[in-house]
Amino acid sequence: MNRGQPDENTVRAALALACRAPSVHNSQPWRWELCDRSLHLYADHTRSLPAVDPLGADLVVSCGAALHHLRVGLAALGWRAVVHRMPNPGEPDHLAAVEFEAREPKEPHVALAAAIPRRRTDRRAFSSWSVPDEIIGQLVRCARAQGVEAHEVTGRARSELLAAMVKAAVVQESDADYRAEIREWTGVYPGASAGVPAANIPVGSRQYGDLRLREFAPGELPQTDNALLHEDAGSLLVLSTSSDDVLSRLRAGEAASAVLLEATSAGLASCPLSQPLEVVETRDLVRDQVLGGSTCPQLVIRVGWGAFNADPLPATPRRPLVDVLTRQEQP
């Protein structure tokens, strides 16, 4: 290996980890271009979800999560990613240019990368054990290290957030285009390379205590214990940024990845929730009523302890690398 640059196999290994990132409806809306000394991330709008995500915010947050997964993968493989976000003002879909700097991996880098293949979006009810304040504090610090605020939402603010979720669901479910996108992207079967598999969608009610999760196509995942539908003690974190532009959303995605991987390392189950932020009216409600108007909400993350006897969740599919990566030959 040339210590000045990672070889192509190393970059491909890091990219395979990057592409394990969570994305809205598992749409994987990213494209990578590999040059001799740099790697470039682009938003792929051919994979957008115009009815679910009319602002295109989830799309950029998803790309941010992939960018952070890439950084984590490279760090474990001995390379620091030097990231230039939005490097080309004339090309807003060019989200990041990444250069490489050799750096010995440390134990925390390897531990975080090991969480990538273990992380899952878990939509089942969580146990009645609440998440200790120290762990929530650690997740908040992980988001801050990416330049993003994370607030645990409790009390009246939590009621406001849950009301916004219900309101957003009512607005979206009355839209035929939204329902068509849900049918197209969720409840997919083996052989699909994208979308949310039926095997990852719980059977039956998605009402857990005071929380109602998004309705997907019918699922096949059994709830571990129906009593938890009433006892679920999951916590809700809202990630937010000082502005609501593409750069902020990219950073929010990086923070989401950092929080989800840290939660996975701590043994927590987790689930990103974007529904209340996809409808302009409820996005504004969350900003004003939940965050006090001070910052712009970008993603809700639910964390909790899975039931002790919960079966491991299957991995969701990913597009092959050849579909998302192009090699730029230089003269």
Ligand SMILES: Cc1cc2nc3c(=O)[nH]c(=O)nc-3n(C[C@H](O)[C@H](O)[C@H](O)COP(=O)(O)O)c2cc1C
């Ligand atoms: C920006 C974003 C928004 C998401 N919104 C939701 C959501 O509202 N509800 C949900 O159940 N999952 C949501 N997810 C999780 C994705 O559906 C999940 O990442 C994808 O299906 C891949 O599965 P995995 O996370 O288990 O790898 C979201 C993920 C991202 C990155």
